Amino acid sequence: MLNIVIVGVGGQGLLSIAQLIGWASLESELNVLIAETHGLSQRGGSVIVHVRLGDVTSPLIPTGRANIMLALEILEAARYIKYMRKDSLAIINRKLIKPNIPGVKVEGEENIVSTIRSRVRHAYFIDATAKALKEGNPVGANMVVLGFLGNILERASILREGLLRRYAEKIGRSDLAIVNKRLYEWGYSLADEEIDSEVVNAVKTWLLKEIP
Amino acid sequence: MYKFKDLVRVEKGKVLLLGNEAIARGALEGGIGVASAYPGTPSSEIVGSLIAVSKELGIYVEWSINEKVAFEVAYAAAIAGVRSLVAMKHVGLNVAADPLMSSAYTGVNEGFVIVSADDPSMWSSQNEQDNRFYGMHAHIPVFEPYGPGEAKELTKYTLEFSSKIKHPVILRTTTRISHTRGVVELGPIPRPPKLKGKFERDLKYSLVPAVARENKLALLKRWEKIREEVEGCPFNILEGDGRHLIIAPGAAYSHVKEAVKVLNIKARILKLGSVYPIPERKLLKAINGVDDVIIIEELDPVVELQVRSILHRMNVTLRTGGKDFVGYPFELNIERVVSALSKFYDLPNPLVQIEPDDGSGIKIPTRPPTFCPGCPYRPLFFEIRKYINKERLAYIASGDIGCYALSINEPYRLQDLIVEMGGSIGMANGLSKVTNDVVFSFIGDSTFFHAGLPALANAVYNRSPQVVVILDNQVTAMTGHQPSPSTAMKDKKAIIIEDVVKGLGIEFVRVIDPFKIDEVRRSINEAIKYVKEKRMPAVIIARRKCALVTLRELRRMGVVLKPCYVEQEECIGCGTCYNWFACPAITKMGKNNKAVIDPSLCVGCGACISVCPVNAIKPPKGMELRKLRDVWR
Numbered sequence: 001m002l003n004i005v006i007v008g009v010g011g012q013g014l015l016s017i018a019q020l021i022g023w024a025s026l027e028s029e030l031n032v033l034i035a036e037t038h039g040l041s042q043r044g045g046s047v048i049v050h051v052r053l054g055d056v057t058s059p060l061i062p063t064g065r066a067n068i069m070l071a072l073e074i075l076e077a078a079r080y081i082k083y084m085r086k087d088s089l090a091i092i093n094r095k096l097i098k099p100n101i102p103g104v105k106v107e108g109e110e111n112i113v114s115t116i117r118s119r120v121r122h123a124y125f126i127d128a129t130a131k132a133l134k135e136g137n138p139v140g141a142n143m144v145v146l147g148f149l150g151n152i153l154e155r156a157s158i159l160r161e162g163l164l165r166r167y168a169e170k171i172g173r174s175d176l177a178i179v180n181k182r183l184y185e186w187g188y189s190l191a192d193e194e195i196d197s198e199v200v201n202a203v204k205t206w207l208l209k210e211i212p
Numbered sequence: 213m214y215k216f217k218d219l220v221r222v223e224k225g226k227v228l229l230l231g232n233e234a235i236a237r238g239a240l241e242g243g244i245g246v247a248s249a250y251p252g253t254p255s256s257e258i259v260g261s262l263i264a265v266s267k268e269l270g271i272y273v274e275w276s277i278n279e280k281v282a283f284e285v286a287y288a289a290a291i292a293g294v295r296s297l298v299a300m301k302h303v304g305l306n307v308a309a310d311p312l313m314s315s316a317y318t319g320v321n322e323g324f325v326i327v328s329a330d331d332p333s334m335w336s337s338q339n340e341q342d343n344r345f346y347g348m349h350a351h352i353p354v355f356e357p358y359g360p361g362e363a364k365e366l367t368k369y370t371l372e373f374s375s376k377i378k379h380p381v382i383l384r385t386t387t388r389i390s391h392t393r394g395v396v397e398l399g400p401i402p403r404p405p406k407l408k409g410k411f412e413r414d415l416k417y418s419l420v421p422a423v424a425r426e427n428k429l430a431l432l433k434r435w436e437k438i439r440e441e442v443e444g445c446p447f448n449i450l451e452g453d454g455r456h457l458i459i460a461p462g463a464a465y466s467h468v469k470e471a472v473k474v475l476n477i478k479a480r481i482l483k484l485g486s487v488y489p490i491p492e493r494k495l496l497k498a499i500n501g502v503d504d505v506i507i508i509e510e511l512d513p514v515v516e517l518q519v520r521s522i523l524h525r526m527n528v529t530l531r532t533g534g535k536d537f538v539g540y541p542f543e544l545n546i547e548r549v550v551s552a553l554s555k556f557y558d559l560p561n562p563l564v565q566i567e568p569d570d571g572s573g574i575k576i577p578t579r580p581p582t583f584c585p586g587c588p589y590r591p592l593f594f595e596i597r598k599y600i601n602k603e604r605l606a607y608i609a610s611g612d613i614g615c616y617a618l619s620i621n622e623p624y625r626l627q628d629l630i631v632e633m634g635g636s637i638g639m640a641n642g643l644s645k646v647t648n649d650v651v652f653s654f655i656g657d658s659t660f661f662h663a664g665l666p667a668l669a670n671a672v673y674n675r676s677p678q679v680v681v682i683l684d685n686q687v688t689a690m691t692g693h694q695p696s697p698s699t700a701m702k703d704k705k706a707i708i709i710e711d712v713v714k715g716l717g718i719e720f721v722r723v724i725d726p727f728k729i730d731e732v733r734r735s736i737n738e739a740i741k742y743v744k745e746k747r748m749p750a751v752i753i754a755r756r757k758c759a760l761v762t763l764r765e766l767r768r769m770g771v772v773l774k775p776c777y778v779e780q781e782e783c784i785g786c787g788t789c790y791n792w793f794a795c796p797a798i799t800k801m802g803k804n805n806k807a808v809i810d811p812s813l814c815v816g817c818g819a820c821i822s823v824c825p826v827n828a829i830k831p832p833k834g835m836e837l838r839k840l841r842d843v844w845r
């Protein structure tokens with residue numbers, strides 16, 4: 001089984017990418033469960049989505065048992081780090097959104113990043129929001145991290161080649177869809193450079209495990 | 213890639229559906245002709261999905277005014293011979309409890325399924341009541357799926373079950389089923405479903421005491437049939453072998469299945485789809501030859517009570533565990549089940565984290581949900597808070613259920629009580645009689661129509677001096693933008709709230725635009741004066757569309773708004789915008805506490821512009837403020 005947590009701030013498009021992973025997984029003949037967060041807690045709050053692939057029945061990942069984290073915000077990545085195994089993989093949008101509390105004290109960005117690095121063996125930080133703003137979709141960071149993950153899951157032969165890209169292209173109206181595709185591909189090519197076969201092989205073995 | 217409605221013509225194959233969509237699909241495959249609901253997390257997507265296909269299938273689906281009315285719509289359809297489904301969140305069933313009780317007494321002519329979407333852990337609710345008790349209370353059988361795939365099949369089955377016994381059925385789901393996306397195997401949808409029925413006059417439908425007494429006896433006879441029928445329910449499954457028995461109703465099964473693997477236990481698992489009544493003979497067969505039995509269930513011991521009662525009656529002495537190992541509050545997960553089982557069987561718990569989360573000592577502040585950028589409620593609560601502080605007003609803010617409940621948080625703190633739907637005006641009716649404070653009640657448009665109307669009528673008639681603020685964003689926003697009577701639709705006229713309140717006899721009525729904070733201040737001031745003098749309720753209607761609706765409309769028109777920005781030279785770093793107005797897009801990032809607007813979060817609404825005391829916040833580049841007011845509305 002492969003346990004993926006997708007974390008971030010409500011409104012960053014976490015549910016969309018979870019669903020895309022779900023569709024691509026089902027089409028790659030994998031069982032899939034996605035536990036979503038809806039309703040009031042979604043409005044700008046802290047959000048975690050559990051995505052489980054393979055031989056699973058419970059929708060929830062136990063703490064300390066997630067293999068992969070996709071994070072769209074660094075504070076949220078740090079908040080949910082308790083879900084991660086030490087040998088796990090984290091793909092993180094290097095973006096800080098301060099909680100909307102008057103006078104809130106937030107740790108320095110460097111501190112947050114190094115904490116995450118110390119807890120997860122393979123942590124990759126991407127300036128996805130900056131790229132998305134430049135390309136013209138302020139909330140397109142999700143497509144970048146999705147592209148990064150898509151590359152790994154394809155190389156690990158978990159998802160069939162090109163499936164996720166095809167779905168990513170269809171999100172949003174015409175001009176937005178073009179931007180999204182570009183963002184997905186940018187994330188995808190980043191993983192080409194940064195991810196070696198050790199990580200790909202690890203991901204392969206995680207899927208084969210029967211116990212979380 | 214597909215939406216729910218794209219699957220109407222698909223008759224087989226595996227698809228990915230949300231649990232609630234699976235229930236909707238099961239209802240279609242089960243041949244419903246009518247469905248109704250009042251939205252409420254985690255139930256909303258059931259009828260939301262059905263509405264999307266209602267035209268194509270010709271079925272009647274409505275968003276009703278509240279759960280009681282929704283219940284009556286579907287119940288009446290089933291009495292008149294049309295299969296129906298009503299869906300609501302757990303607390304909604306409290307609102308519909310009156311017809312629920314009666315429905316067991318009259319029975320129905322066709323399948324009638326009541327979906328209760330419970331919310332263990334209270335992700336979006338004021339309590340985590342276990343609605344399986346409603347089945348016990350009302351003499352209505354309760355069924356529960358363990359995941360989205362089974363949810364579809366079970367919905368179909370319960371419609372058949374109800375149709376066969378001619379008795380209502382409760383289908384209970386929980387957040388983790390309703391809002392889990394999983395693999396669902398599709399089946400055919402009967403075409404056309406039965407859409408028209410016939411009301412057969414029968415005395416049993418008129419519940420005067422003499423009739424009700426007869427009906428009670430008939431109900432108990434049906435109950436015997438129900439007990440027999442659940443013995444053959446294919447969703448009750450005994451699997452595995454060994455000298456231990458684990459009973460796992462509904463969602464608990466999904467966690468138990470993985471927990472026994474983690475612990476490597478050899479056990480029989482009795483998975484239950486019928487949770488009230490449970491199949492007695494099946495249980496007795498399952499305990500035959502085991503050393504012990506443990507019931508793993510979420511929230512209250514509804515199945516455990518039944519199991520213990522049966523074992524006691526049959527003089528079976530077995531070591532039995534349940535809530536004493538699992539605990540009562542909050543939703544289950546693999547960890548909790550592993551922990552309960554390892555204690556019960558005296559095994560080491562392999563999931564216990566040996567190293568505690570090191571976290572390296574960094575502090576992570578909480579991130580409570582907040583009003584969206586562009587939300588009309590933010591300037592409203594900003595200005596009211598400012599007014600209260602400035603006037604040192606002695607006040608009570610009686611709150612309600614809706615997005616505005618978020619004003620409980622800093623810096624607004626304007627929800628001193630949140631009790632239930634319509635509770636704002638209702639509680640203010642009492643508070644205004646026993647305190648000398650200015651009592652505000654804050655209620656949204658949808659909540660007002662749901663349960664605020666009777667409370668307001670009471671306020672008028674019994675002369676309750678309260679300032680009622682109706683936050684009219686013309687939609688049921690929090691649950692995902694379902695229409696409310698204040699929503700104008702192609703084929704439906706909006707009900708004008710000021711007409712309604714005037715009709716009830718309210719003399720002080722003001723309709724304001726919450727983006728205009730001067731209007732907010734003036735109307736609040738006048739309303740307080742009126743209430744103090746006349747000792748009667750005053751109503752302020754703050755009307756502006758939900759920001760998410762506005763954004764969607766702008767996107768559809770191809771309008772892309774650039775973000776607003778702060779002129780750093782002009783900003784004095786007073787913090788009014790980021791501390792008191794508190795839009796998530798504005799942060800204290802600049803030098804000398806100056807404000808900065810995050811372009812990835814700002815929607816360009818410009819609500820913050822009038823808030824700045826030195827006019828340092830500017831409308832999106834290339835757009836005048838006046839023009840922006842025309843675009844963003």
